[in-house]
Amino acid sequence: MTTNLLDYDLEGLAAFCERLGEKRFRATQLFRWIHQRGASSFDQMTDLAKSLREKLPVSARIEGMTLVSRHDSVDGTIKWLFSVGAGDVIETVFIPESDRGTLCISSQAGCAVGCRFCSTGHQGFSRNLTTAEIIGQLWFAEHSLRQQLKKPERVISNVVMMGMGEPLQNYTQLLPALRVMLDDHGYGLSRRRVTVSTSGVVPMMDRLGQDCPVALAVSLHAPVDALRSDLVPLNKKYPIAELLEACVRYQQFAPRDFITFEYCMLDGVNDQPEHARQLIALMQQHAAGGLSCKFNLIPFNPFPASGLTRSAMPEVVAFAKILMDAGIVTTVRKTRGDDIDAACGQLAGDVQDRTGVERRIASQRQGMLGSIKVVVTREVGT
Ligand code: SAH
Ligand code: SF4
Secondary structure: OOEEHHHOOHHHHHHHHHHOOOOOHHHHHHHHHHHHOOOOOHHHOOOOOHHHHHHHHHHEEOOOOEEEEEEEOOOOOEEEEEEOOOOOEEEEEEEEEOOEEEEEOOOEEEOOOOOOOOHHHHHOEEEEOOHHHHHHHHHHHHHHHHHHHOOOOOOOOEEEEOOOOOHHHOHHHHHHHHHHHHOOOOOOOOHHHEEEEEOOOHHHHHHHHHHOOOEEEEEOOOOOHHHHHHHOHHHHOOOHHHHHHHHHHHHHHOOOOOEEEEEEEEOOOOOOHHHHHHHHHHHHHHHOOOOOEEEEEEEOOOOHHHOOOEOOHHHHHHHHHHHHHOOOEEEEEEEOOHHHHHHHHHHHHHHHHHHOOHHHOOOOHHHOEEEEEEEOOOOOOO
């Protein structure tokens, strides 16, 4: 079996080249062909030494995932579904905005955390994605969009690890993928334009801070442990105080950055004024330790099995106002690609008819984000 070169960051590719008896600098050439030019065949790499071009196909390949379908929203949002084998399907979403293009990437097929409000969580865990499957989403999206839009330069300016799965429960495969995103010979994205979103895997937050301190989003969803443990079972292992201490430590590696707290607004569950006041107390307590944060309120995308409903907009706005009045920067996420979300539910049925893999086609509408800034006031901690 040949090695998929999408599995390597530049360092890994250099080691691979050395194993082939090639100079390390050849790896840079190869890496640029793959990630900057989207090459999928060695024949395309005309400036690569002929001897290497002949050697490579024997031991290596550049292989993306099988595209199952593409859905285009009227608002420009694009969603791709990829098959990753054994009936597993993952999704990737592109969200164009006037000043940026964001790609929402999946890190696992399914998820083991099992949050109550998340459709992926309800599916259960299937498997970790490989580095090739994680970076392959960016590789595919970037180069197919460039081709489609006839743009020679970069289309995707931001990446959020907010698709299916808990990225920090797939750290080994995630890290090389992040490095490819940041590498100047790869996608050259700045550290602050790549966001890892986590439900709070504390030890891995520490590792990420040390290895690759990209922007961090933490899915908080509740101000007290009893409620958070009910919504995000991982809280039983890493309760709120530990999580916030890890956020403070993370900021030592990412100075002048905010931690974004995501908060999914669930009607009558976590959206009451009292919850907002508890959040303020919590943030103020940790601001003293150096935490600077902002909040992103996410209108819940309901699905029947959750038994939960979305908070009404006035409640969301009232909640945001309480936070803002206490000086916490708060945004309310605007859902994008609503029409293809609906289409996705239908698609799940379609796919089941054909292949019986419907249960794998989870869709987390939360991936499709833009955000409306409600008001910006002074952030906690400054
Ligand atoms: N596992 C990571 C990243 C993927 S989930 C995490 O939990 O952070 C990305 C975001 O979508 C998280 O903030 C998650 O809480 C939120 N989310 C999940 N299901 C949702 C739903 N049905 N409606 C709105 N947001 C949801
Ligand atoms: Fe997993 Fe994130 Fe969904 Fe929770 S919200 S089940 S951590 S993907």
